[in-house]
Amino acid sequence: MIPGHEIVGTLIDVGEHVKNFRSGDRVGVPWLGYTDGSCNYCRSGRENLCNHALFTGYTIDGGYAEYTVADYRYCFHIPEGYSDAKAAPLMCAGLIGYRSYRMSMAEQDIKRLGIFGFGAAAHIITQLAVYMRKKVYAFTRPGDIVAQNFARRLGAVWAGDSTDRPPEELDAAIVFAPIGSLVPAALA
Numbered sequence: 001m002i003p004g005h006e007i008v009g010t011l012i013d014v015g016e017h018v019k020n021f022r023s024g025d026r027v028g029v030p031w032l033g034y035t036d037g038s039c040n041y042c043r044s045g046r047e048n049l050c051n052h053a054l055f056t057g058y059t060i061d062g063g064y065a066e067y068t069v070a071d072y073r074y075c076f077h078i079p080e081g082y083s084d085a086k087a088a089p090l091m092c093a094g095l096i097g098y099r100s101y102r103m104s105m106a107e108q109d110i111k112r113l114g115i116f117g118f119g120a121a122a123h124i125i126t127q128l129a130v131y132m133r134k135k136v137y138a139f140t141r142p143g144d145i146v147a148q149n150f151a152r153r154l155g156a157v158w159a160g161d162s163t164d165r166p167p168e169e170l171d172a173a174i175v176f177a178p179i180g181s182l183v184p185a186a187l188a
Contacts, residue, residue: 004063093120117177130155
């Protein structure tokens with residue numbers, strides 16, 4: 001198995017049924033690299049839960065290969081102006097973060113958003129939320145002053161420990177940290 005789950009590259013060739021890509025296109029290939037397309041999860045827009053999913057760099061050869069094969073359904077055109085280094089994180093943290101953000105904002109008037117766990121997905125989504133004129137409250141590991149300062153530099157109106165209460169009540173929260181005890185904290 002060849003690792004590498006955030007691929008940006010140039011297409012050498014495309015299959016005969018592929019209509020939206022051509023040889024020479026610059027594309028990104030994300031972590032989620034294949035789903036069956038027929039299960040209830042796939043049909044309801046929750047492909048990430050598909051029982052037959054395959055993952056780039058884990059169950060499908062990844063981006064550290066000289067060449068790789070990717071399912072066109074899980075490839076994205078990369079716009080001009082994005083370097084490979086800036087586009088690659090969008091293929092994992094960006095997609096995970098955006099999906100969570102989109103789901104938390106669906107048909108709601110969210111003004112104050114809490115983000116628990118300030119890693120890659122969180123810092124990308126903080127920038128998006130600030131751009132969308134949301135007030136972001138960043139919750140980090142207790143004592144992680146570096147992450148809290150980083151969150152403020154990205155536009156968070158408040159940053160503190162995950163054990164702290166924010167200065168205002170939140171309208172929504174996204175938990176990126178894999179810590180079960182943060183769920184009740186976020187709900188509170």
